[in-house]
Amino acid sequence: MTGRLLRLHLRARGASAFVAGVSVITLLAWAGGTWLAGRSFLDGPAARLPVVVLAPLLAAVLLGSTLAGADEELERGTPLRWPAWRAGHVLLAVFAVAAALVLTGLRVPETFGAHALARNTFGWIGLVAGATALLGARLAWLPAFGYGCAVYFARPRDTGVFVALWAWPVQPSAAAASWWAASGVLALGLTGYAYRGSAVSRRPRPSQ
Amino acid sequence: MTTVSVAGLQVSYGKRVVLDDLAIELGVGVHGLLGPNGAGKTTLMRVLATVLRPDRGEVRLLGRRIDDRVGLRQARRRLGYLPQAxxxxxxxxxxxxxxxxxxxxxxxxxxxxxxxxxxxxxxxxxxxxxxxxxxxxxxxxxxxxxxxxxxxxPRVLLLDEPTAGLDPEQRVEFRTLLRELGCDAVVLVSTHLVEDVAAACARVSLVDDGRLVFAGRPEELIAAGGDGDSGDSPIERGYTAVLRGARQVSR
Structure with missing residues (x-):
């Protein structure tokens, strides 16, 4: 592997647009989180739930567009060790997004702060990566977005193990089961995407 | 020397069988792949390009089976592929x-x-x-x-409709390039333009309804046609005659 291949690959996958998008999301998360935590009529740091759910979700949706090449079929017919590249791609994104978002919630990291932002980054990116393997990069945002909306509006108050497992994005960071669920989703999504890549139709594309 | 070998190939999309027990052997040189729309040409190209896994059959590229991981990577290093789009x-x-x-x-x-x-x-x-x-x-x-x-x-070059969109002068230049490439590689060109096959290919294969119905030299395809067959050129008449014959046999 050389730096030149890496640079071309990052450009091919729209890395600069992704970094710019994540920077904007980070700034908005910081501003939104600070504003929500500072309102006397809200729950203090616990009021940051919308930021904790939405910011990593948007970053994961942005990542989805980078998970396929312009011509998946043409590229996967090459001998490059694609599973390793794909895994590296997702892990690098997890690290970058989590690092950026965690910074925005460090002042009060508990409940819905830095810790929950890191957990949700794992979960949402895992979900988008898994959906890419099953549905293709173009539709990968759909399951995460739909699940995110459903779980946010359901917002169970209970923090029991079963609830924490299915409603991990809206659980306080102290709920251990929510970490297991988010990490499990990341492991599954990462493995599925690394081995399958972005889903490609078995049928040939229509000609130009 | 045979460097591409396919035997008993079957590919289906859902219930529709697209390639049915297809066998083909290709050596160094330029090979034309002809056939009507939906005959299975693009599917065959995708299997040979290692991007579509067949349901059944054995594919060997450069002497190696591509269902073996090591052989697949080695074959891919020596493979060139241009999809239809x-x-x-x-x-x-x-x-x-x-x-x-x-x-x-x-x-x-x-x-x-x-x-x-x-x-x-x-x-x-x-x-x-x-x-x-x-x-x-x-x-x-x-x-x-x-x-x-x-x-x-590449030692194996797969070109699916490479001349689509090229002007006549570029097509003539492209045929020259094909002949150069075919000196030391297996070049398989899928096309609807039978005159490209007549001008540039040493051998031609004709696929219809997922089966190989003709394999030979362009002159043999030309010889298969008669004055009563439809087509504006001898090779077009040969093409339609072979297709008609294959369909009569299958009925």
Missing amino acids: FGFYPRFTVREFVEYFAWLREMPAARIPLAVDRAIERVGLLDRADDRMKHLSGGMLRRAGIAQAIVND
């Missing part, structure tokens, strides 16, 4: 696009700059090498696609 990176220059595929095919780093320039020159795009892909015409995009397919000097 390909996606590209609009902001890449032609040189970057071709270079990217040289890297993906794991060419030795030291060989890449020269190989990229040579591939671009061979398709006549050297003066546009630093133009972004989004600024190219349809014919130029096609030539950039051919350049990425030949950048690694």
